[in-house]
Each structure stands twice: as structure tokens, then as C-alpha cells.
Amino acid sequence: MTEHPPFRKVLDGVATREQMFQLFSRHKDTPGIDPLSGTPSSGEWFEITASEYHFMLDLLPPLFMRTGMFGISEFKAGNVTSVFFAIRIRGRERWFHGFCDLTDRQSPDKMRAAIIAHETGASDNMTRAEKLEAIWNAxxxxxxxxxxxxxxxxxxxxxxxxxxxxxxxxxxxxxxxxxxxxxxxxxxxxxxxxxxxxxxxxxxxxxxx
Structure with missing residues (x-):
């Protein structure tokens, strides 16, 4: 059975388009990893704007699409691809991007559940590791x-x-x-x-x- 890294938030706040593309490639210069596996990116997510969500939807044909979610047909690496989410949280529509390993076909739904759980928890519910990732990315x-x-x-x-x-x-x-x-x-x-x-x-x- 394939093990996947835990879902984790990698940016505090809402990413601009420039930040979004930087985060897509944030592991390219990280030493000691296999960039072809996609493993370093799998499970990472961050918040984006509505305009970036729709920009990415129009950019490439989706691999799959259903209510409030679509996946990109161009894989990041291995079985890892970008999945975009439109989620209503506490009465407000918000948009997110996450890297999902489709070896586990339920990973997009698990990612969505993890995002909701994180964003509806305590006001300061980022783990130390998530906070460090947010600082590094910013x-x-x-x-x-x-x-x-x-x-x-x-x-x-x-x-x-x-x-x-x-x-x-x-x-x-x-x-x-x-x-x-x-x-x-x-x-x-x-x-x-x-x-x-x-x-x-x-x-x-x-x-x-």
C-alpha cells in the first residue's frame, strides 16, 4: 500500500498569481529529493483567489471535473497532479490548490476534507511545520x-x-x-x-x- 505524506498548508494567506506559480515549483532546487516522483509536493495545499481558480480551469483541459473541484491533465510528476477546489466555508466561498497523488483515487476528497477541517478549526491551528513552510515560502x-x-x-x-x-x-x-x-x-x-x-x-x- 502506498503511503502519502500528510496534507499540509504551505502558505499563510491567499496566494497571488506570482506566488501560486512559485509554489508550483518550490521543490525544484531542494537538495536530496527525486523531482520526478512528485512525492515532495504531494499533500501540499494553499489558498488562491477566484480569478486564479478560473484562470487555471481555462488554461488546460481538466483531467476530471465535478462540483467544486477539478484536476489538471498535465501531471506535476509521477501520479501527482494539481487539484483545484471551490469550497464554501462558514458561508463564504473560497478557493484552494492542492497536489494530490492519484495513486489513491480518494486523495482529492481527502484533501478537500483536510482543508475544511483545517480552516474551520481554531484560529491558530497551523502546526509548527506548516508555519515554517509558510514563512519559507513568503x-x-x-x-x-x-x-x-x-x-x-x-x-x-x-x-x-x-x-x-x-x-x-x-x-x-x-x-x-x-x-x-x-x-x-x-x-x-x-x-x-x-x-x-x-x-x-x-x-x-x-x-x-
Missing amino acids: RHPDFKGIAGEINPHTWPAEHRGKRVILVNDGGNGTILKLLEDLSDTEIDNRLAAMRPHTKRRGSNDEDPS
Whole structure:
């Protein structure tokens, strides 16, 4: 029986068209993965606008289509393809994209159920892993990278290949920090800064935060 990674949200907020296409290819430069399998993308989802939903519907002939859901005929890799959802949540129509592994024919329905469960839960129900993915995806390429990619000897061997971001470390100035080492406070501050019309008290508009 094929095992699939858990469904997980990879962007906090609603993706623009530019962000949507960036997220489609976000694993292309990730070291140590097989891009032909589609496995890294399987189970990932994020929210989009109505215009992006209809743009993608008109872009390619759908692989399948039913009420509130369609799949793209051009597969991402392996048996993984894009599935788009129109879901009414708490009386409001919303739109989502997810990568589903059609080895499991029920994966689109499972994805839809997972999205609804996530979006109707507590106001802050993202897991730590989901929050880190959201921060990474929202970060400008100039302010993130891979540990040891340029100068391997600046990082211990066990950290090489891990994701790093630039952060303001107060008196120590701007430093590179492992994404996985962000504190809960640092995570919450960055998510708050990413949300529309939300800004941390005392922060400025320049990255890194």
C-alpha cells in the first residue's frame, strides 16, 4: 500500500498569481529529493483567489471535473497532479490548490476534507511545520538559502543542506539562522507581519525581520 505524506498548508494567506506559480515549483532546487516522483509536493495545499481558480480551469483541459473541484491533465510528476477546489466555508466561498497523488483515487476528497477541517478549526491551528513552510515560502529569495551551499565549511556537516533565513538578531546584527531553529515567538512575529493590514509593533518594512 502506498503511503502519502500528510496534507499540509504551505502558505499563510491567499496566494497571488506570482506566488501560486512559485509554489508550483518550490521543490525544484531542494537538495536530496527525486523531482520526478512528485512525492515532495504531494499533500501540499494553499489558498488562491477566484480569478486564479478560473484562470487555471481555462488554461488546460481538466483531467476530471465535478462540483467544486477539478484536476489538471498535465501531471506535476509521477501520479501527482494539481487539484483545484471551490469550497464554501462558514458561508463564504473560497478557493484552494492542492497536489494530490492519484495513486489513491480518494486523495482529492481527502484533501478537500483536510482543508475544511483545517480552516474551520481554531484560529491558530497551523502546526509548527506548516508555519515554517509558510514563512519559507513568503521569504524573498535574497533573504533565504541553503546552509553550506556557497561555503560548506561555514556550517557543521549535520546542518549542511538545511534551509536558512536572514534574521535581525538585535545586537548581533543580521545573521543566517536555520529555519527549524526559529523560536515560537519569532515564528508568530513573522506570520503576523505577513498577514494583510497586520504589522508588529516597533517593526519596519525592511527584510530581514
